[in-house]
Amino acid sequence: MTKEELMKRTGLSEENAEILKRTEQMLPMMAELAGADLFIDCMDKTDGIMFVAAQAGPKYMPSAYQKSVVGCAAEQKDEPAVYRALETRTPVRDIKAVTQEENMVRQDAVPIQGEDGSVIGILIGERDISKDIRREQKYEAMARQPVAFGSVASRTESTAVRNARREVHHRVKNHLQLIASIMNIQARKSESEEVKQAFRENIARVQSIASINEILTANDEGPAPLMPFLEKLKNQFLLLYGAEYPIDLKLSGDDLTVSQDQATDVALVVNELVSNAYKHAFKGRENGEIRVILKNGERYASVTVQDNGTGTEEIRNEGNFGMMLVQMTVKDKLKGKVYVESGENGTSVTFDFLIDKSTETGI
Numbered sequence: 181m182t183k184e185e186l187m188k189r190t191g192l193s194e195e196n197a198e199i200l201k202r203t204e205q206m207l208p209m210m211a212e213l214a215g216a217d218l219f220i221d222c223m224d225k226t227d228g229i230m231f232v233a234a235q236a237g238p239k240y241m242p243s244a245y246q247k248s249v250v251g252c253a254a255e256q257k258d259e260p261a262v263y264r265a266l267e268t269r270t271p272v273r274d275i276k277a278v279t280q281e282e283n284m285v286r287q288d289a290v291p292i293q294g295e296d297g298s299v300i301g302i303l304i305g306e307r308d309i310s311k312d313i314r315r316e317q318k319y320e321a322m323a324r325q326p327v328a329f330g331s332v333a334s335r336t337e338s339t340a341v342r343n344a345r346r347e348v349h350h351r352v353k354n355h356l357q358l359i360a361s362i363m364n365i366q367a368r369k370s371e372s373e374e375v376k377q378a379f380r381e382n383i384a385r386v387q388s389i390a391s392i393n394e395i396l397t398a399n400d401e402g403p404a405p406l407m408p409f410l411e412k413l414k415n416q417f418l419l420l421y422g423a424e425y426p427i428d429l430k431l432s433g434d435d436l437t438v439s440q441d442q443a444t445d446v447a448l449v450v451n452e453l454v455s456n457a458y459k460h461a462f463k464g465r466e467n468g469e470i471r472v473i474l475k476n477g478e479r480y481a482s483v484t485v486q487d488n489g490t491g492t493e494e495i496r497n498e499g500n501f502g503m504m505l506v507q508m509t510v511k512d513k514l515k516g517k518v519y520v521e522s523g524e525n526g527t528s529v530t531f532d533f534l535i536d537k538s539t540e541t542g543i
Contacts, residue, residue: 221233468488
């Protein structure tokens with residue numbers, strides 16, 4: 181939909197229509213980050229009904245849509261979250277909705293403000309839950325059937341609990357990804373490089389936790405492999421920093437399997453160390469390399485994040501929030517230590533942690 185078409189259908193000023201078009205330009209990247217279908221809905225001035233002004237979906241994940249629905253109406257009975265966000269001028273989370281193609285989704289809706297502070301549109305994130313509903317119906321049908329043996333009932337209950345836990349992890353991940361997308365919008369709106377950098381750092385933190393939740397979704401309560409997660413983290417850094425920082429980020433080492441609690445903590449630490457390298461290691465350089473190396477041991481495992489930059493004293497700065505977070509997480513949660521080396525040939529930070537024996541095969 182062109183800016184002129186948008187202004188004609190909504191009655192918005194050119195300035196406010198331009199805000200919506202700039203937001204629309206960011207939808208494809210945000211859809212990849214969030215792994216969700218994203219939309220901008222606006223109100224039709226003639227009938228007061230919301231309509232789809234822009235749409236974008238992830239390229240590498242399933243979408244709930246077979247075709248574009250730009251220009252189609254979004255009625256209140258089908259999409260209550262959109263109207264509630266418009267009415268309350270506040271974000272609305274995790275509300276069931278029906279798409280224009282009659283699929284069941286969950287919506288998060290966030291108001292978009294114009295130059296004068298008025299709500300000029302609604303940013304929407306959607307996740308297809310049709311399969312979840314069919315699965316729930318299957319379990320409900322099983323629960324209604326008479327059970328001959330207690331062991332069967334126990335297995336059914338255990339399956340239901342696992343699926344409930346998986347659904348919780350899935351929702352948390354999606355909420356975190358939407359938050360990251362919203363922060364990305366705010367970062368792009370800011371003209372301050374310092375503010376943009378602060379947003380980038382927090383986006384990376386949120387995405388790190390979201391990726392861990394995605395792994396936990398697949399692993400139930402079992403151990404979590406670190407390498408697949410770090411691959412995801414690598415891709416997120418390339419999306420977040422790649423255009424501005426042409427840095428080669430490489431992963432290598434042993435296949436580490438850790439407990440779910442350790443996975444979350446290791447993820448946060450690696451995220452901070454890689455972010456710190458992107459931010460400080462290559463000042464005055466056009467390119468560089470960051471390596472993340474995993475090593476297994478008898479009692480302790482270790483992770484090293486090293487770069488071939490110019491060296492930085494910032495990593496020893498006691499006021500560096502990221503390094504404070506690293507030190508506290510490694511010491512208090514992972515029960516390990518942090519080792520820092522920095523010189524003219526680059527910086528290397530290694531942290532170790534006690535291996536959780538419950539993650540080993542056969543235990």
